[in-house]
Amino acid sequence: MDRPFVDLGFARVDTDREARQGAPEAIYAEGKTPEEIAAIATALLDGGASSVLVTRADEAARAALRSVAADAQEDERARLAWVARETPTPRGVVTIVSGGTSDGPVVREVQVRAELLGTTVVVHRDAGVAGLHRLEPALEDLKRADCVVVVAGWDAALASVVGGLVAAPVIAVPTSTGYGATFGGVSALLAMITSCAAGVAVVNIDDGFGAGTIAARIARQ
Amino acid sequence: MDRPFVDLGFARVDTDREARQGAPEAIYAEGKTPEEIAAIATALLDGGASSVLVTRADEAARAALRSVAADAQEDERARLAWVARETPTPRGVVTIVSGGTSDGPVVREVQVRAELLGTTVVVHRDAGVAGLHRLEPALEDLKRADCVVVVAGWDAALASVVGGLVAAPVIAVPTSTGYGATFGGVSALLAMITSCAAGVAVVNIDDGFGAGTIAARIARQ
Amino acid sequence: MDRPFVDLGFARVDTDREARQGAPEAIYAEGKTPEEIAAIATALLDGGASSVLVTRADEAARAALRSVAADAQEDERARLAWVARETPTPRGVVTIVSGGTSDGPVVREVQVRAELLGTTVVVHRDAGVAGLHRLEPALEDLKRADCVVVVAGWDAALASVVGGLVAAPVIAVPTSTGYGATFGGVSALLAMITSCAAGVAVVNIDDGFGAGTIAARIARQ
Amino acid sequence: MDRPFVDLGFARVDTDREARQGAPEAIYAEGKTPEEIAAIATALLDGGASSVLVTRADEAARAALRSVAADAQEDERARLAWVARETPTPRGVVTIVSGGTSDGPVVREVQVRAELLGTTVVVHRDAGVAGLHRLEPALEDLKRADCVVVVAGWDAALASVVGGLVAAPVIAVPTSTGYGATFGGVSALLAMITSCAAGVAVVNIDDGFGAGTIAARIARQ
Amino acid sequence: MDRPFVDLGFARVDTDREARQGAPEAIYAEGKTPEEIAAIATALLDGGASSVLVTRADEAARAALRSVAADAQEDERARLAWVARETPTPRGVVTIVSGGTSDGPVVREVQVRAELLGTTVVVHRDAGVAGLHRLEPALEDLKRADCVVVVAGWDAALASVVGGLVAAPVIAVPTSTGYGATFGGVSALLAMITSCAAGVAVVNIDDGFGAGTIAARIARQ
Amino acid sequence: MDRPFVDLGFARVDTDREARQGAPEAIYAEGKTPEEIAAIATALLDGGASSVLVTRADEAARAALRSVAADAQEDERARLAWVARETPTPRGVVTIVSGGTSDGPVVREVQVRAELLGTTVVVHRDAGVAGLHRLEPALEDLKRADCVVVVAGWDAALASVVGGLVAAPVIAVPTSTGYGATFGGVSALLAMITSCAAGVAVVNIDDGFGAGTIAARIARQ
Amino acid sequence: MDRPFVDLGFARVDTDREARQGAPEAIYAEGKTPEEIAAIATALLDGGASSVLVTRADEAARAALRSVAADAQEDERARLAWVARETPTPRGVVTIVSGGTSDGPVVREVQVRAELLGTTVVVHRDAGVAGLHRLEPALEDLKRADCVVVVAGWDAALASVVGGLVAAPVIAVPTSTGYGATFGGVSALLAMITSCAAGVAVVNIDDGFGAGTIAARIARQ
Amino acid sequence: MDRPFVDLGFARVDTDREARQGAPEAIYAEGKTPEEIAAIATALLDGGASSVLVTRADEAARAALRSVAADAQEDERARLAWVARETPTPRGVVTIVSGGTSDGPVVREVQVRAELLGTTVVVHRDAGVAGLHRLEPALEDLKRADCVVVVAGWDAALASVVGGLVAAPVIAVPTSTGYGATFGGVSALLAMITSCAAGVAVVNIDDGFGAGTIAARIARQ
Ligand SMILES: Nc1ncnc2c1ncn2[C@@H]1O[C@H](COP(=O)(O)O)[C@@H](O)[C@H]1O
Ligand SMILES: Nc1ncnc2c1ncn2[C@@H]1O[C@H](COP(=O)(O)O)[C@@H](O)[C@H]1O
Ligand SMILES: Nc1ncnc2c1ncn2[C@@H]1O[C@H](COP(=O)(O)O)[C@@H](O)[C@H]1O
Ligand SMILES: Nc1ncnc2c1ncn2[C@@H]1O[C@H](COP(=O)(O)O)[C@@H](O)[C@H]1O
Ligand SMILES: [Mg+2]
Ligand SMILES: [Mg+2]
Ligand SMILES: [Mg+2]
Ligand SMILES: [Mg+2]
Ligand SMILES: [Mg+2]
Ligand SMILES: [Mg+2]
Ligand SMILES: [Mg+2]
Ligand SMILES: [Mg+2]
Incomplete structure (x- = not known):
């Protein structure tokens, strides 16, 4: 059971998930402050995530992602914000x-x-x-x-x-x-x-x- | 509110229903004895019903209808028994x-x-x-x-x-x-x-x- | 299956419905922007709908219909807006x-x-x-x-x-x-x-x- | 809280209920053996209950009451058995x-x-x-x-x-x-x-x- | 079935209820406009109700009652407003x-x-x-x-x-x-x-x- | 994660549970054959369980336990059978x-x-x-x-x-x-x-x- | 929509399913007579199904399959019966x-x-x-x-x-x-x-x- | 049943609870006014409670506790306010x-x-x-x-x-x-x-x- 994660106190960010399961952890925005979202996103990006996706994200949550990733994209109506870094070449x-x-x-x-x-x-x-x-x-x-x-x-x-x-x-x-x-x-x-x-x-x-x-x-x- | 019905004590048979609504009362067999079913069917037929239909009828219930109406028909799998007397000429x-x-x-x-x-x-x-x-x-x-x-x-x-x-x-x-x-x-x-x-x-x-x-x-x- | 419809991208407006089923498609306003409502209404009217009805319509949704049909009527309390064009002669x-x-x-x-x-x-x-x-x-x-x-x-x-x-x-x-x-x-x-x-x-x-x-x-x- | 009851081990029969609330305890037959029903009924009758009623009573449960009270009455279809001793003069x-x-x-x-x-x-x-x-x-x-x-x-x-x-x-x-x-x-x-x-x-x-x-x-x- | 009521179009006020059942109709405020509440209250009072009670009444609903009955009382927290006219002498x-x-x-x-x-x-x-x-x-x-x-x-x-x-x-x-x-x-x-x-x-x-x-x-x- | 268990094919008997959690695994009889119950009980007893308890056990399930443990006890009404071997000295x-x-x-x-x-x-x-x-x-x-x-x-x-x-x-x-x-x-x-x-x-x-x-x-x- | 099926009156057997979806229709035994099961199985096998599977099959249902396919296999506890004809070479x-x-x-x-x-x-x-x-x-x-x-x-x-x-x-x-x-x-x-x-x-x-x-x-x- | 409590009219504060059960009554803030919360808290503190905890407390509810206890603490996100007086020495x-x-x-x-x-x-x-x-x-x-x-x-x-x-x-x-x-x-x-x-x-x-x-x-x- 000794695989990596980043302990932020309020969250243990599972930076291992992508290696283990081929898909990075995402951030469920409900119940999290913008500061928490920014910190988790940073931990994931620092951990080498190919992408970071924030779901159920209101404007404040989306702004939090933008504040830590200049290349963040978003869809207001779908309440999404995301950063695409080195996403896999499409297959299927x-x-x-x-x-x-x-x-x-x-x-x-x-x-x-x-x-x-x-x-x-x-x-x-x-x-x-x-x-x-x-x-x-x-x-x-x-x-x-x-x-x-x-x-x-x-x-x-x-x-x-x-x-x-x-x-x-x-x-x-x-x-x-x-x-x-x-x-x-x-x-x-x-x-x-x-x-x-x-x-x-x-x-x-x-x-x-x-x-x-x-x-x-x-x-x- | 003074329209006809037949009072059998355990049941008040609504012999008026066909006149009032164009469709005769039917008999829901669950929770009724064969004797009760036979009595209600008789009351309906005597009251001039164009048909009598017994639903959710096991063998005993279907036999009850047969016992009071020689022209009874039935479908075992659908748990139905019925008597067709002067049913309306089909329309539609x-x-x-x-x-x-x-x-x-x-x-x-x-x-x-x-x-x-x-x-x-x-x-x-x-x-x-x-x-x-x-x-x-x-x-x-x-x-x-x-x-x-x-x-x-x-x-x-x-x-x-x-x-x-x-x-x-x-x-x-x-x-x-x-x-x-x-x-x-x-x-x-x-x-x-x-x-x-x-x-x-x-x-x-x-x-x-x-x-x-x-x-x-x-x-x- | 090759009957007509109008593809707006976010909606495939079923302009065939009235021919097929005798009643035109209606517009369910919840989850739709005023622009979408206006566009669907226009497609229906252009497609020859005898009427267009918008249900669950707040003020913005009702205004959207008015903006594309000067003859729109509405009922605020029932949250309805509608246009009656060539509705069938009443029967029944x-x-x-x-x-x-x-x-x-x-x-x-x-x-x-x-x-x-x-x-x-x-x-x-x-x-x-x-x-x-x-x-x-x-x-x-x-x-x-x-x-x-x-x-x-x-x-x-x-x-x-x-x-x-x-x-x-x-x-x-x-x-x-x-x-x-x-x-x-x-x-x-x-x-x-x-x-x-x-x-x-x-x-x-x-x-x-x-x-x-x-x-x-x-x-x- | 010190009011009377009879302790049978498997049951603490509330012989006080009639004095306290004007209606004697009844016996819910499901989940009880005939022996238990007989014992509870006896305790109630000995305690001076004006009546004893056994509900949800199958034939064995009804027989249990009969075995301890010769004057027991019953209704099979309603799954009831009861003994009426000194019931109150009807009022209302x-x-x-x-x-x-x-x-x-x-x-x-x-x-x-x-x-x-x-x-x-x-x-x-x-x-x-x-x-x-x-x-x-x-x-x-x-x-x-x-x-x-x-x-x-x-x-x-x-x-x-x-x-x-x-x-x-x-x-x-x-x-x-x-x-x-x-x-x-x-x-x-x-x-x-x-x-x-x-x-x-x-x-x-x-x-x-x-x-x-x-x-x-x-x-x- | 021919007992009195007052037809206001949006409501058929059951002014007979008190005679028939000993308790006057009350007004459930949810989904009614202040005007409707005032009109129903008036109809009931005119019909001789011993009291009128408005339940689930917000401030507007309570004001509506006050506007037609100077002697209206209310309880904000319980969302109630009422008029007591000739209420029965207490019994029980x-x-x-x-x-x-x-x-x-x-x-x-x-x-x-x-x-x-x-x-x-x-x-x-x-x-x-x-x-x-x-x-x-x-x-x-x-x-x-x-x-x-x-x-x-x-x-x-x-x-x-x-x-x-x-x-x-x-x-x-x-x-x-x-x-x-x-x-x-x-x-x-x-x-x-x-x-x-x-x-x-x-x-x-x-x-x-x-x-x-x-x-x-x-x-x- | 490498703690002991016994693999019977249809079951992996958790013989480690008592060491780990202070209470031995029990056997839920529903959906298991008597043979399966006997085999699991044997595995637990061989594994040194202080007791084995079979719950929801009908007569066949209880007999299965008796067949592998002469000292088995049971309670028919509670649908239980059990073997007590070296149970802990009572405390509390x-x-x-x-x-x-x-x-x-x-x-x-x-x-x-x-x-x-x-x-x-x-x-x-x-x-x-x-x-x-x-x-x-x-x-x-x-x-x-x-x-x-x-x-x-x-x-x-x-x-x-x-x-x-x-x-x-x-x-x-x-x-x-x-x-x-x-x-x-x-x-x-x-x-x-x-x-x-x-x-x-x-x-x-x-x-x-x-x-x-x-x-x-x-x-x- | 004109793809093949076999009409048995009580059932329209979808013999096209395997061609269309790569998996043959199966037979859900509950509510079907053994005769119906046998007839559907025959229709599927005649239609070239690579396999026929009967689920929720009691002994009578399993016997029905055996009666029309000598090579039928079964699992009583899982209530299954099946015939494997030309099943695909395993992949994955x-x-x-x-x-x-x-x-x-x-x-x-x-x-x-x-x-x-x-x-x-x-x-x-x-x-x-x-x-x-x-x-x-x-x-x-x-x-x-x-x-x-x-x-x-x-x-x-x-x-x-x-x-x-x-x-x-x-x-x-x-x-x-x-x-x-x-x-x-x-x-x-x-x-x-x-x-x-x-x-x-x-x-x-x-x-x-x-x-x-x-x-x-x-x-x- | 004669143990102490404080009657505030809208509440009967169970000042006996800590003596009886080792844990003082707490205050559930929903549905209570700040005045009520302050009064109950005072009654508990006067009654010698080792602590007072207000749960589901919005800002007004938390302020109510502060107003009667200068040593009140709080956690906004958890919607809690509390006063710790003579809490027991930790054990376990x-x-x-x-x-x-x-x-x-x-x-x-x-x-x-x-x-x-x-x-x-x-x-x-x-x-x-x-x-x-x-x-x-x-x-x-x-x-x-x-x-x-x-x-x-x-x-x-x-x-x-x-x-x-x-x-x-x-x-x-x-x-x-x-x-x-x-x-x-x-x-x-x-x-x-x-x-x-x-x-x-x-x-x-x-x-x-x-x-x-x-x-x-x-x-x-
Ligand atoms: N929209 C979503 N629906 C379900 N799970 C999500 C969603 N967005 C993110 N997650 C997952 O929720 C987990 C976060 O839970 P939490 O620890 O409460 O932040 C992450 O592991 C995500 O994989
Ligand atoms: N109030 C309503 N309740 C149920 N269905 C409605 C209502 N108003 C419109 N519709 C139907 O909802 C469909 C629109 O669904 P959508 O594609 O999500 O816009 C139309 O086909 C209408 O016939
Ligand atoms: N049909 C019934 N439905 C509900 N309660 C019943 C019924 N018959 C008896 N009782 C009550 O059930 C209680 C018996 O519960 P128990 O201690 O489980 O026997 C008695 O106090 C009776 O008042
Ligand atoms: N709080 C309440 N709960 C249930 N029924 C109420 C309440 N207040 C008024 N009513 C009844 O609701 C009926 C009004 O229904 P409506 O015709 O929709 O106004 C009246 O006949 C009242 O007796
Ligand atoms: Mg998490
Ligand atoms: Mg009836
Ligand atoms: Mg649509
Ligand atoms: Mg009891
Ligand atoms: Mg009404
Ligand atoms: Mg297991
Ligand atoms: Mg089918
Ligand atoms: Mg309280």
């Missing part, structure tokens, strides 16, 4: 399809993470089951994908439709899009995890970060 | 599609009830989303339907796919088919009620009886 | 009854959608079970309805009372009215979906839009 | 109405307990909302009641209808009657506890014993 | 005990409603189970009560302790006091409804209004 | 109190495990809140305890009452005793974990084994 | 680790499916977190895996431990092993889907079939 | 380990309470399972602890890992850290209470106060 294709316009921020989180980990990402938004013919332009990209990610809220039926069409592994991301009995994404999660299509596996509600991580691992094999 | 078409083979008994309950209330019923079984091309042979019947009923368990994605294709009102019946996080039909119910396709309305889990009732009302208009 | 009657005063915005959403799709809508508000005699003035309109919509929160008992009286199909809309164990409309939803009255089908909590859509389909048959 | 009227035939056993449990505690009980079964005119014959007894008990499963809408009509306190008993989204009585419980009619209070699912206890207390005042 | 005693200080507003709602309906109310606050000796000063008032109301959040154990001590009927009010697994009062509700003490009945979470209504009915008998 | 006192008679098997599981781990155990059964004076005889043993274990189903109010009286740490065990809204012990669990008395910690529903383990650890300190 | 390694002995049947379902789809499968059972050193012998196989599958019930902590160690994609299978608050696998599912280790995706409770399908797809890339 | 060691940085405020609440009650507290933050080697520096302190407290959100796997390593009693505190299916700490709570490691007991979500109380009781034995 991840195709993302989403059910509706409002799933946009989660789509973006999958995309940024999967690209930072070294994959080519293709995106088809708003191709949900209410108008299934809108999935047509995605068929080619679904076929050539090494991993497919389906992002959908409401009833998440798109995951099963795609899961019944493609030969690649499918990672499903339920989103909190919707109201009433969507229960903040629970109904989508349940539909995806009980999908009648075999070969679909599911991550947490709105967890674009997790989906991007496993999708990149799959696609790069 | 109800098209039923189901997700899988195991939804069979619920499909049958929709069908029997809708036919007893005077509709023409067309059935397409096992056309679920895991192999969507199997829905093709149903497209014609979906288009000509006055009401569409979708019966599905698991993630119930079929309801949204059909709901995004047809112009007729869609009644969705979640079934308890599946295991694990299907939670006895809850996940299907939630997916159907949060369907991204507008114009879908939902009845109780495994409630073929309710679906048949409203479908017939819609189709006969 | 939809009667809406609600349980209490606080259900008003959802009642309005049912009404606007059903009228835009071409029906005559009659409304009786605050006729809940706590004072059942207040339902009396609605009885005539319930009888002549082609479809009845019941809107209720709390225990939603009104749905079953109405469901036991009328011959028309009943669409029930649970609302999030109430506190404590109403759980944001869940208790109402459960009561409606387990209604002891047959022939009641249910849509999502607060989903006036969905109820208006299916009610119009039923009533226009 | 409890009117019970139930939604359907299948609620019978719970109705019976309310009735037996309330009678043993010294009240006059009137029963109207199967007067549910699906055919509301069947409630008519109960109106007189509802008006003259000192306490009303409503027993209902499914959506339990009857509790609110009655709760909006009567001036007496209403105790509502949800039952586990139904299937699917009734969730073993949960939906009925939720509907009753969120009743739009004020002045309704609720006991546990299928808890005729508890309802009978509080109803008798109210009615005897 | 209602004793309220609460678990903790934070249950104060709900205690107050029970008290105001029960007093307006014509009872004498005695209050013992913060007598929860964590320091059970604090219940001692309440014992006398618990014994002489015609109805006991227990108000408690968290685990609501006080309901069972009191339920095991007193001879009067016990109405339990779960409150949303607490955090984490209290789930906004759900755990308290569940504990109260499964109380090991017989003779306890439960109202909705934080529903002081409902508890006050039934408590007054019981106590005045 | 664990006092168990239970709410009702039906909690007996869980009480027994706590007791057997805590005794096997080397403590003196005192038991007071059926001292629940519905008749609180029955707790009196336990007060002395509660005061002298090094750890108190409360076992209760239904509303589990006893945990809070005891938690508000004693100075020792309290371990609470919710049981599945009860019906309806007890939800198999969930309501008890929620009440215990939200106890208004500080210093109460909770184990799984019916988990006498876990409670006995931590109680012994605490009491032996 | 799937390493399965499980938390406990009782997860055995689910482990087996993952293994059989993944092998039938053409992978090499390595299994390490009973390496759960309660004795983490038992994971040591699996480390080598975890490192060389192309896909890792973690099968665990209870709290499913093993998924996160493994998810924090390996570089391969991790598929997590919650099992229904456990009692009380495990809720039939729900707690395991929730723990896995909220895993603090990124790159873990989850399938349905006890769904070895789904895990085997996606694992093979990943490993064969 | 409590070791706290937490899963992530964001669990910081809860860790602090455990620490302050346990120190005020007279223990030595050692803290290791951010040692979660996603990078298990970060637990290494804590091993020594885990071994020498008299009680271990694990604080973790998300899947809370750390509780089981620690629970499988140490010989001391383990108190687990689920936190509300996370999003989506963490459900505000419910998933962590469920994982902890179903831990595969025996000897783990759980307190409420985010309940550092409760954990600190029982941990100090255990450690001081």
